Amino acid sequence: MSGFWTIYSRWFRDRLRSTIFWTVGIALVVVASAAFYPSLSGASGGGLDSGGAAMSSLLGLSQGIDPGSPLGFLWISLYANIYPWMLMALGVALGVAAIAGDEETGALEYLLAKPVTRTTVALARMACAVTILFVVSALSGLSLLVTLPLFDLDEPASTTTAAGASASTTAPDTATAVPTTTAPATTTPATTGATEGVTAVDIFNGTFSSFAVALGLAGIAFALGAATGQKGLALGVASAFGIGGYVLYTLSNMTGSLEPLTWISPWRWYVDDAMLINGLAWDVALPFLGALVGFVAGWLLFLRRDLQNP
Amino acid sequence: MDVVIQTEGLTKRWGALTAVDHLDLQIAPGECYAFLGRNGAGKSTTARMLLDFIRPTEGTMRVLGGTGSDPAVRARIGYLPGDLNLPRAMTGADAIAYFGGLEQRRRAIDPEPLIERFGLQPHRPFRELSTGNRRKVGLVLAFMANPELLILDEPTSGLDPLLQEAFRDLLAERKAAGATIWLTSHVMAEVERVADRVGLVRDGKLARELTMAELRHQATGQIRLSFPAPVDPHELRTVAHVTRAEAEARDVVVAVDGPVTDLLERAAELGVTGIETEQRDLDDIFLEMYEAGGTST
Numbered sequence: 001m002s003g004f005w006t007i008y009s010r011w012f013r014d015r016l017r018s019t020i021f022w023t024v025g026i027a028l029v030v031v032a033s034a035a036f037y038p039s040l041s042g043a044s045g046g047g048l049d050s051g052g053a054a055m056s057s058l059l060g061l062s063q064g065i066d067p068g069s070p071l072g073f074l075w076i077s078l079y080a081n082i083y084p085w086m087l088m089a090l091g092v093a094l095g096v097a098a099i100a101g102d103e104e105t106g107a108l109e110y111l112l113a114k115p116v117t118r119t120t121v122a123l124a125r126m127a128c129a130v131t132i133l134f135v136v137s138a139l140s141g142l143s144l145l146v147t148l149p150l151f152d153l154d155e156p157a158s159t160t161t162a163a164g165a166s167a168s169t170t171a172p173d174t175a176t177a178v179p180t181t182t183a184p185a186t187t188t189p190a191t192t193g194a195t196e197g198v199t200a201v202d203i204f205n206g207t208f209s210s211f212a213v214a215l216g217l218a219g220i221a222f223a224l225g226a227a228t229g230q231k232g233l234a235l236g237v238a239s240a241f242g243i244g245g246y247v248l249y250t251l252s253n254m255t256g257s258l259e260p261l262t263w264i265s266p267w268r269w270y271v272d273d274a275m276l277i278n279g280l281a282w283d284v285a286l287p288f289l290g291a292l293v294g295f296v297a298g299w300l301l302f303l304r305r306d307l308q309n310p
Numbered sequence: 311m312d313v314v315i316q317t318e319g320l321t322k323r324w325g326a327l328t329a330v331d332h333l334d335l336q337i338a339p340g341e342c343y344a345f346l347g348r349n350g351a352g353k354s355t356t357a358r359m360l361l362d363f364i365r366p367t368e369g370t371m372r373v374l375g376g377t378g379s380d381p382a383v384r385a386r387i388g389y390l391p392g393d394l395n396l397p398r399a400m401t402g403a404d405a406i407a408y409f410g411g412l413e414q415r416r417r418a419i420d421p422e423p424l425i426e427r428f429g430l431q432p433h434r435p436f437r438e439l440s441t442g443n444r445r446k447v448g449l450v451l452a453f454m455a456n457p458e459l460l461i462l463d464e465p466t467s468g469l470d471p472l473l474q475e476a477f478r479d480l481l482a483e484r485k486a487a488g489a490t491i492w493l494t495s496h497v498m499a500e501v502e503r504v505a506d507r508v509g510l511v512r513d514g515k516l517a518r519e520l521t522m523a524e525l526r527h528q529a530t531g532q533i534r535l536s537f538p539a540p541v542d543p544h545e546l547r548t549v550a551h552v553t554r555a556e557a558e559a560r561d562v563v564v565a566v567d568g569p570v571t572d573l574l575e576r577a578a579e580l581g582v583t584g585i586e587t588e589q590r591d592l593d594d595i596f597l598e599m600y601e602a603g604g605t606s607t
Contacts, residue, residue: 002381006411014397106395109363114412115385306364310395 003116007124015097015132023136026086027143033077034144037070037151070153070198071277074144079206079276085242087137087214088266092238094129095221095294098122099302100231106310122226122299129218130291134211141207145200154197206276209284213270216287217242219294226298229308242266314339314459314490315360319369322355322514329355331514332369342481342491344501346596347511353494354392355514357463360492361389374459385414388457392464392494394448402432402439402447406454413455421454427476441468453480460484462493466500478503498525498596510599518599528595533564535577536584549576563588 012019066072099122102108111121148154221238228234245265252258262268266287273281315337322330330352337343345353358364360371362378376383396405402425410419425432428446439447445468452460460481466474481504485491495501501508508525510518535546543555543562551568566573577585 002414003412006408010408014399102395102397106391106393107397109358110389110391110394110396111409111412112363113361113384113387113389113391114409115381115414116412117381307358310391310393 091214091218100225219291223298227301344505
């Protein structure tokens with residue numbers, strides 16, 4: 001495994017700047033979304049109710065998750081969509097870059113003229129991709145954790161929504177907001193105890209499951225890139241898998257007609273389990289397994305094929 | 311080890327395209343072998359097979375007693391690709407540290423004299439470098455570990471004449487120190503000074519192989535004879551050692567393979583007024599052979 005750390009650290013260094021940008025970008029989106037909680041927590045419940053089943057499905061609210069509670073709010077505004085989207089995009093970018101990214105330019109070929117094996121390069125690059133994805137997930141999750149108290153997300157829903165209502169007395173839609181402030185309080189017994197304030201464990205569960213699904217997609221992107229050496233193909237197919245999976249899953253929830261196909265969608269697994277709210281389940285291991293299969297398949301095919309002509 | 315590079319029936323096909331076609335090569339230790347051919351003749355494909363970037367469709371090859379797939383073999387090879395590409399933000403110094411760090415003999419690496427020799431600016435990022443400057447980075451990287459075998463793909467393309475000269479000096483030094491060199495080029499004159507043997511490759515086939523001595527022999531021996539009135543070149547074709555005689559206005563251009571005594575005697579009889587020896591351009595010979603190579607083999 002000669003050269004592993006040299007390749008690993010060089011690849012990390014080459015991506016340090018973009019990793020910082022990704023971290024800051026995702027952290028900003030996370031914190032900015034959380035900042036809407038005090039003003040929206042009361043109103044959102046009513047607004048979503050009127051959106052009907054389609055809207056609830058789009059936001060992953062099929063299990064009676066209360067959107068007015070702190071956890072429910074984080075779920076619909078971040079963890080059921082934007083947050084895993086961003087991590088999945090990063091995962092795909094890293095998975096593609098690992099092998100196919102610099103193969104098209106000839107830079108990979110030059111590295112392989114040195115006394116290192118293809119196995120070492122594949123392992124070091126994949127390990128580094130996992131590290132970067134982990135660091136960005138952890139830091140963005142941490143940024144949410146430390147800013148929770150600023151937006152009252154660490155407090156139970158009843159006090160939070162009251163505060164939200166009183167804070168929004170100057171808002172033009174106070175009249176519509178007031179009746180809904182009672183709604184979360186009355187529906188809480190039916191939901192999964194989500195009216196409690198958000199804890200560090202909740203953030204960990206949500207962030208870890210998002211990291212997991214992004215890692216699974218990174219594994220697919222790696223496999224495609226390593227097997228073909230074609231950046232465009234790997235990027236296209238892996239992205240389509242993430243985006244198409246989302247569309248398939250949400251459409252299937254609305255119409256019920258494509259349900260048998262949704263098993264290939266990473267979103268079925270992710271949204272149905274809603275680990276931010278329900279806690280980690282055993283099947284959080286599935287995307288890790290998927291990533292491992294993707295890595296092994298990509299690696300074996302990479303060993304056997306010709307490099308692309310730069 | 312009798313041979314450093316040996317290929318037998320080496321063939322690479324992509325669908326209907328045969329890039330390299332039953333190539334048999336034998337390169338001895340310490341030899342400088344120039345692989346000459348036009349663009350797309352299969353030179354780079356051969357280099358890429360030697361280094362295990364791509365696998366042959368047919369045939370076998372041995373490099374330094376093993377194969378290019380073995381990192382221990384690649385540790386003894388210095389490679390210059392036809393078009394070096396590195397991460398855009400990587401500087402020459404970064405590249406030297408990074409690729410040097412991957413070498414098995416990293417403690418023996420001394421890039422400084424090479425940096426000085428080629429006038430490399432080591433702290434500029436790769437994206438800002440011109441073709442010639444990228445070439446310099448590639449040359450420093452290829453030579454810095456003092457490899458036993460150098461595989462150089464179009465090494466002088468993009469270099470100015472002074473740097474080409476510096477490169478040839480370096481190559482001669484490494485050769486004197488016992489290194490084996492396999493290089494590709496499409497310009498015969500470029501390899502004239504450094505190569506011991508030349509292989510002409512055409513459409514993936516080895517059209518002709520000859521030593522530099524044989525090649526130089528063909529380059530000399532052209533004599534231009536001027537006469538006061540036109541002379542039938544046939545008068546000279548029959549003279550001993552004359553291989554070719556063509557009329558050009560009142561001159562006759564004669565190629566000789568051997569002593570010129572008989573030719574001069576006959577020319578004097580015909581009233582020659584001027585004698586000029588002409589060095590034939592190696593590239594002309596190359597092109598001539600190249601064109602002939604397609605049919606004669």
